[in-house]
Amino acid sequence: MEFRGERLPGLLVDQLGNRIESVQQWQQRRGEIIELFRKHVYGRASVDRPLQMDILCSSEEVMMEGRAIRKMKVIRMKGPGGEIDIPVCIFVPVKCSSPAPAFLLINNRNDSLADPDRNSKSGFWPAEQLVERGYAAVVFHVRYLDPDEHDGFQNGVHGIFDNLQQGEERADDAWGTIGAWAFGASRVLDALEQEPAIDANRVAVVGHSRAGKTALWAAAQDERFAMAVSNNSGCTGAAISRQNLGERIKDINTAFPHWFAANYKQFNDNEKDLPLDQHMLLGLIAPRLLYVASASQDSWADPEGEYSSLCLAEEAYQLYGHEVQAAMQMPSIGVSICTEKTAYHIREGKHDLTLLDWQLFMDFADSKL
Ligand code: GTR
Numbered sequence: 001m002e003f004r005g006e007r008l009p010g011l012l013v014d015q016l017g018n019r020i021e022s023v024q025q026w027q028q029r030r031g032e033i034i035e036l037f038r039k040h041v042y043g044r045a046s047v048d049r050p051l052q053m054d055i056l057c058s059s060e061e062v063m064m065e066g067r068a069i070r071k072m073k074v075i076r077m078k079g080p081g082g083e084i085d086i087p088v089c090i091f092v093p094v095k096c097s098s099p100a101p102a103f104l105l106i107n108n109r110n111d112s113l114a115d116p117d118r119n120s121k122s123g124f125w126p127a128e129q130l131v132e133r134g135y136a137a138v139v140f141h142v143r144y145l146d147p148d149e150h151d152g153f154q155n156g157v158h159g160i161f162d163n164l165q166q167g168e169e170r171a172d173d174a175w176g177t178i179g180a181w182a183f184g185a186s187r188v189l190d191a192l193e194q195e196p197a198i199d200a201n202r203v204a205v206v207g208h209s210r211a212g213k214t215a216l217w218a219a220a221q222d223e224r225f226a227m228a229v230s231n232n233s234g235c236t237g238a239a240i241s242r243q244n245l246g247e248r249i250k251d252i253n254t255a256f257p258h259w260f261a262a263n264y265k266q267f268n269d270n271e272k273d274l275p276l277d278q279h280m281l282l283g284l285i286a287p288r289l290l291y292v293a294s295a296s297q298d299s300w301a302d303p304e305g306e307y308s309s310l311c312l313a314e315e316a317y318q319l320y321g322h323e324v325q326a327a328m329q330m331p332s333i334g335v336s337i338c339t340e341k342t343a344y345h346i347r348e349g350k351h352d353l354t355l356l357d358w359q360l361f362m363d364f365a366d367s368k369l
Contacts, residue, residue: 003308006242009276011283011315026286026319033284034221036276041236042217043175043261045183047161052078055191063118067094068131070116071195075187079160086144088188089116091127091137092197101202101369102136102192103229103361106185106218108148108211114139123355124208133362136198138188142211145184146177150258156180172262178236179261181211182218189224202226202369204289206361208353209301210259213237220284227289227369229361231353234301236260238292240278240309242271246302278305282313287320289368291343291361296333298351304330310344317341336360341368 001008012020020029038044056074063070068091075086093100105125107114113124127137146156157180185205193200204227207215212233219228230238235247250268267274292310294303307330314324322340331337336345343364347356
């Protein structure tokens with residue numbers, strides 16, 4: 001498979017060189033691909049669902065002029081290194097006869113952009129609009145899983161669960177910060193499964209930029225997510241890595257040495273040796289719903305690389321008999337192009353998550369989620 005003159009690892013060719021032709025063979029190939037991403041990119045979590053985990057409800061209130069119930073929850077997890085609390089805010093639409101589908105935002109930005117009290121409102125998390133359209137709006141902040149700084153993996157979930165013995169070094173494939181955040185998204189989904197007002201089989205995980213990378217990795221591993229939305233996720237998110245546009249692996253590993261497994265640094269200026277590329281991450285989401293979004297002024301995230309990656313990932317959707325994007329040609333700005341299971345748009349403007357992006361995500365989800 002070629003992309004801009006570079007040879008990409010085949011999504012549907014297994015490690016022995018066999019072509020994948022059935023869903024059954026794909027299930028096995030899927031396992032291989034997850035393993036490749038764990039080993040070389042995002043690292044391996046040291047825990048799945050923790051044995052000691054409680055979901056505590058701290059308050060329930062009518063909000064949004066009677067249109068929503070706000071539920072504040074805390075996910076409390078215990079491990080060998082101590083205890084950690086993850087606050088989660090949920091708005092459930094009142095006008096909803098059956099359990100509501102939900103959009104779960106992984107918030108990597110300022111708390112004020114996802115204000116549970118709704119004193120400040122923003123297009124980054126338009127909770128009122130989500131509720132109005134019948135969706136539950138759910139959000140958690142990444143810093144409770146792991147602060148976004150290179151602190152030697154002392155705190156957050158690494159500090160609680162890694163359980164390194166005196167003098168023991170972290171493994172080169174140990175999870176980084178993005179892996180910790182993705183783990184958090186799955187724990188929030190655990191909590192939503194216990195919430196009767198929400199249909200946990202219809203949850204879309206959404207992230208912008210670094211949290212867009214996280215949303216993809218979360219949905220790739222956790223097949224309970226019915227939909228993934230990657231907004232401007234760029235390098236090591238949706239965008240193909242074998243290219244010279246925008247952010248490169250060396251840039252991201254230098255600026256954010258804590259995001260990925262130590263092994264990923266072997267691919268600084270050495271993309272050609274990667275045994276994978278990001279279209280394979282998107283392929284892991286098949287046959288579930290997948291929305292990739294870019295912004296016209298966000299060349300750092302390489303919109304063309306994001307779109308091509310989605311087109312290349314659709315081989316996996318084809319195995320399930322789903323239609324695919326007709327052409328590898330960039331769509332016009334502001335137009336959402338959808339197939340049965342995938343969608344893409346490039347919005348006018350800069351690197352951001354806006355109300356317009358959300359409206360397009362909801363338009364797609366309305367008929368499919
Ligand atoms: C940038 C980083 C990107 C993207 C972005 C963000 O500095 O290079 O990969 O994640 O931050 O999260 O806003």
